[in-house]
């Protein structure tokens with residue numbers, strides 16, 4: 001049994017999609033959800049599925065006796081970042097080599113890095129008059145959005161598109177691909 005911890009900061013629609021998809025795989029367990037935003041909707045989604053959720057602050061994330069210790073105590077095998085907005089500290093990256101995955105709502109390396117998240121990304125794409133956008137699923141290292149790319153999928157962007165309509169297209173790609181790529185990556189561990 002491979003045990004996953006999901007880290008999220010916001011609504012958690014990707015987290016819920018992952019929980020539902022992997023719930024059909026007896027070899028994988030979504031063990032727990034970790035969130036840095038008290039009251040974030042992802043916490044209600046976790047509760048709906050009976051998955052323990054932990055809210056933490058920056059000190060607890062940075063402290064080796066904090067979140068890292070808890071991940072070890074829960075024997076977590078793999079970490080999924082599903083809309084988690086903070087940088088993962090080096091101590092956790094080093095403890096989970098090749099075992100932390102993230103989804104970014106654009107075609108990295110473009111439109112990545114600190115501050116490029118959520119609607120900021122889609123607004124920048126529309127403002128730049130890009131003809132396409134998409135998703136990037138990548139391994140996580142100690143720098144924002146720079147780990148090895150595992151998968152990308154594209155969607156067209158037309159002059160009629162708004163940041164909101166681009167977000168809808170990108171979310172559709174996320175829900176279609178992220179759980180499957182997570183499952184495939186776990187099977188190769």
Ligand code: GRF
Nearest residue numbers: 010011012013014083104105
């Ligand atoms: C998604 O667009 C994802 O690409 C980005 O953060 C967003 C999370 O959305 N990393 P949700 O919280 O899963 O609805």
